[in-house]
Amino acid sequence: MPESTRFQQGSLLRIKNKTTPDSWFFRYREDRENKRAYRNLKIGSVEDYPLRRDAEKAVLEMRFKINSGVRTPETVQDLVTHFTTHELIPDRKSHATLENYRGNLSLYLLPKWGSTRLSSVRTIAVEVWLHSLPLAPGTRTKIRNQMSAIFTHGIRYEFITTNPISKVRCSAARLREPDVLTPEEFRALVCRLPLREQAMVTLAGSTGLRRSEMFALRWADICTRTMQVYVTKGIVRNHIGKTKTPASRRPVPLHPAVLEVLAEWRSVSRYGSEDDFLFPSVRLNGTQPLFPDMVLNKIIRPALLEAGIHGKTIGWHSFRHSLATNLRSLGVDVKTAQELLRHANSRTTLDLYTRAISADKRSASGRQFDMLMGTGEGFASLTLGSAPSSAPSAV
Numbered sequence: 001m002p003e004s005t006r007f008q009q010g011s012l013l014r015i016k017n018k019t020t021p022d023s024w025f026f027r028y029r030e031d032r033e034n035k036r037a038y039r040n041l042k043i044g045s046v047e048d049y050p051l052r053r054d055a056e057k058a059v060l061e062m063r064f065k066i067n068s069g070v071r072t073p074e075t076v077q078d079l080v081t082h083f084t085t086h087e088l089i090p091d092r093k094s095h096a097t098l099e100n101y102r103g104n105l106s107l108y109l110l111p112k113w114g115s116t117r118l119s120s121v122r123t124i125a126v127e128v129w130l131h132s133l134p135l136a137p138g139t140r141t142k143i144r145n146q147m148s149a150i151f152t153h154g155i156r157y158e159f160i161t162t163n164p165i166s167k168v169r170c171s172a173a174r175l176r177e178p179d180v181l182t183p184e185e186f187r188a189l190v191c192r193l194p195l196r197e198q199a200m201v202t203l204a205g206s207t208g209l210r211r212s213e214m215f216a217l218r219w220a221d222i223c224t225r226t227m228q229v230y231v232t233k234g235i236v237r238n239h240i241g242k243t244k245t246p247a248s249r250r251p252v253p254l255h256p257a258v259l260e261v262l263a264e265w266r267s268v269s270r271y272g273s274e275d276d277f278l279f280p281s282v283r284l285n286g287t288q289p290l291f292p293d294m295v296l297n298k299i300i301r302p303a304l305l306e307a308g309i310h311g312k313t314i315g316w317h318s319f320r321h322s323l324a325t326n327l328r329s330l331g332v333d334v335k336t337a338q339e340l341l342r343h344a345n346s347r348t349t350l351d352l353y354t355r356a357i358s359a360d361k362r363s364a365s366g367r368q369f370d371m372l373m374g375t376g377e378g379f380a381s382l383t384l385g386s387a388p389s390s391a392p393s394a395v
Helices: 003-009 052-067 075-084 096-114 124-132 137-156 183-190 195-206 257-268 293-304 317-329 334-341 348-352 359-371
Strands: 011-017 022-034 036-044 234-237 238-242
Touching: 003 022, 011 052, 022 359, 036 052, 075 096, 075 183, 096 137, 096 195, 096 234, 096 238, 195 257, 195 293, 195 334, 238 348, 317 334, 334 348
Parallel strands: none
Antiparallel strands: 011 022, 022 036, 234 238
């Protein structure tokens, strides 16, 4: 067979290695910008494809794409570029999601794996790398999931046939439980805040709105007739866009007392028209909302210390955690809590936001002990240390 024909069809070569199993490589030529280049793609080792016919099956689809002029991504960088072009666009992802992907890609994934051939990415190697990152478990899990989404994208476009990330184990268990405010602590905080911050904290604590949702609210989103707040937008780094999920756009009920404090704040705010933000920046003439962290650090956290609340790390999301915990304490069923928190599924409500408070745990432990010792309803009373009613039987 002439060399030109052989390379147009591609050549499957078995390359011997001294210290590792032999590998199968697919060699072909590529004409790009009037230049010819020869490419070598690793298909896998002889452990993956013991027989030549097994390796031939793996390159059938690849050979078709090469001859049809479709360039198949060779490296992780190539696949990321394709994924970014087709998936990381505003029509498909929220601004916050886009920012998170871009940050993780540039800081972690591409520096380590960008030049790696897709066929050389191995499950255990990725797992070891993830565990070596000095990040919180939740962040490592997010990187793992994003990497898996990129490989799934490659399968969908038929660039690759397997996703090596699908079996990567990465725990998202929290290093510590998130801090929440008890109802008593919440009241102590609110009474020490100025009116504007009272309105913020009361709204956040009663509705569980995410900070991106709350600071994107305009007065038109508050309906006093239906006593609801309509969440339509989110703001991240002064960029107003979609909410986190479609479920996030469900209306949230407002208590009359919350409406009252909001009305009081609106009456003294410089920006009280329907199109104005609830909590605008005066410095920016109301064109942008306040920066959430500024309010938290300068006003709310000092007020926590004034209220005698020490040893807790409280942020905007703490009010959302506190709401979920209080709902559970009241015995609210998971489905209702899911609707109020606007989670896409109830598992998120269970896994991330609900936990039994100490008083509930103590009460449950006490009831169990009463039953165990016979002091509960339906059991005969026993006295600790008293002699048994009959002698033990002989062995």
